Amino acid sequence: MIKLTLIGNDYKYEIENIIQLFFPAESVSEQAENCTAHITAQKDGDLAKVTVDISDKHFEKAQACACNDFERTLCALLYEILSEYTGIYPKWGIQTGVRPTKLLRSLKEKKGIEYAKDYFRSKLLVSDEKLNLAYDTMSIQDPLLSKILPRSFSLYISIPFCKSRCSYCSFISHDVSKSHKLIPDYVQLICRELEYTAKVARDIGLTLQTVYIGGGTPTAIEAEDLQRIIAAVYKYFDLSNLLEFTVEAGRPDTITKQKLDVIKASGADRISINPQTLNDNVLKEIRRNHTAKEFFDCYELALKTGFDNINTDLIAGLPTDTVESFKDTMDQIIGLSPACVTVHTLSIKRSSRLVYKGEAEYSPEGGVASQMLEISHNSLKNSGYLPYYMYRQSRMAGNNENIGWSKPGFEGLYNVFIMEEAQTILAVGAGASTKLVSEDKTNISRIFNYKYPYEYISGFDEMLKRKSAIYEFYK
Ligand code: SF4
Incomplete structure (x- = not known):
């Protein structure tokens, strides 16, 4: 203490x-x-x-x-x-905020890039290594941010169900087997919320630019339910200016040919298949309930279904993972040549089943997680990937960061828009939060949906009323 x-x-x-x-x-x-x-x-x-x-x-x-x-x-x-x-000098210095690139850009816009860099180094005590990473990422983002139209938005759809809970998860997603009975009502209401949100966007004159279906695990629900939700997006929204449609398929143990066909037929052009590690023992340790082989099978199925813009998520610093095994995972992922690879650093939240044990990988010096990140940076850079978005969380192993890497031209726009708080996000579903961003980006306001599906269902009308604040914001 x-x-x-x-x-x-x-x-x-x-x-x-x-x-x-x-x-x-x-x-x-x-x-x-x-x-x-x-x-x-x-x-x-x-x-x-x-x-x-x-x-x-x-x-x-x-x-x-x-x-x-x-x-x-x-x-x-x-x-x-x-x-x-x-004797420890954390590399991000006293920059503990979630969005280093947003801060760097805002300093650059106010006083120029040299001032911004100097502020990071001398005032925030950020190391050159992390400053360069933030600068490179910001430079990739600038042309992507210029795609944002005036009075536009992205749409986030939350499917907060999972087949089982991974040990490091702090996002309390509902176990599908236990909350199965909620899914029909949930799907029906999320379609109603989509209809209402589309009306609000139409009334205000907002243009939809990206759609992101995330979780939980969106593919934890049946293909027919996923189809109904996607059909509602097509029915209610004007998609004529859409730049990107992502479905975070997520865990390989939930992905089937039928679900991939539904996603493909919907016109979604970007999916995520997330192994986190390709070491079966580590997968077991983190209770992920799938094997490396299941990931490879899924990935192949997705390629055969016609997806060419696939992201894979990995985590550095997982319990029992080693530097050698992480490197092996990295090499195998790069061997697949996915469009994007997102490398997270393990963050041990109090609400996860994993608890902080003071082990080397979580040490403030960086330990194993930092070595893994260094491997990922070198391997990805040498294979033609560039960092395009980053964010930081509290209690990250080795005080590191999460980075989305992509092949040039495959950057996930939604990830950039939301992380840089550069565009309004209208969000639907349990646990989703709408973020309203003013045209000059100086005013940001949030509207939170109920967190759990049962609350979302029971408090639906009340929750919808809260959304009338969107009209107020745009007045
Ligand atoms: S798949 Fe993701 S959201 Fe679901 S339990 Fe695992 S970490 Fe949590």
Whole structure:
């Protein structure tokens, strides 16, 4: 337990994020008694001051700063002290936000790229390695973002069901066998929500540019149900300006020829088939309920069905995975030559079955997960893939990032639009959240749907009423 005392400021969340970089397994409290360390962050006039008492050592740093720079300065001082104490220099520095590329772009637009790069290096203490990664990704994104039309949107459809739950999952998706009886009502209501959302978009004059069906696992429901949902999209929306239609097929144990045929016939041009690893022992360990062979069979089936824009998701840092086995997975995936490969870093959320055990792969130094990421970067770059979107989460192994890589011309537009918060996302289904983005991108407003299918069904009318806020936003 680490005791945190804040004086003259309320940057608890931000300071805690910095502490987590160095001590991911420790909890932080303002009331701790038997604590392993005591950290004080103080705003005293124009002085930012941080003290750390840990293992009989006392550290103290202070710096004068502008009144609008206290949060960053306190975080930077704490980062410096904890780096000195631990010998660890997390490569993203104090940039703990979800969207590094969005921040880099916004600094570039305000004061130019040299200023933006310098801010990342000297103010946020980001390493050159991560800065270059963010810069390369941002550069790929710029022409993609220019495809966004004025008053346009993307549509997200949530199918929050899975056949079983993977051990690292923090997204509580419903077990299909238990919630099977909810699916007919769910499908019926999601079609109604699609109809209502299409009407709102039409009334306001919004143009649909991308569609993304995600989960859970969209292919966990029957082919006929998937077909009904896709048919509703075609029935209610004007798709004449559509740039991309993605179905995240997801786990190989749910994908059948019939479902792939439904997706293909719908005109969806992009699918995702996600093994996470091709090591059968690791798949078993994370309770993924499929084998590497099932993934390969599915992939072949998708090619035969005519899909040429396939994404595969992998995770670096999975329990029991090794650097050699990850490299083997990477080599096999590249051997398939998919259009996109998304490499996530394991993030251990409190709501997942996996718990933080302080093992090497989750260590703040980076450990095994960082080595795996380095392998993925080198292998993918050498095979002609480029990073096109990235995001970060809390509690990521080695304080790394998730990166979507693609062959040039196959970038997933929806992923870029949502991660850069560059376009309105109208979202339907349980657990989905609509994000309204103003034309100048300065105003962002969210409308949350009910999280679980049973709430979505019972509170449907109430939830639909909330969506009238879309009209307000566009007034
Ligand atoms: S497939 Fe995805 S959403 Fe479903 S249980 Fe596994 S990690 Fe969670």
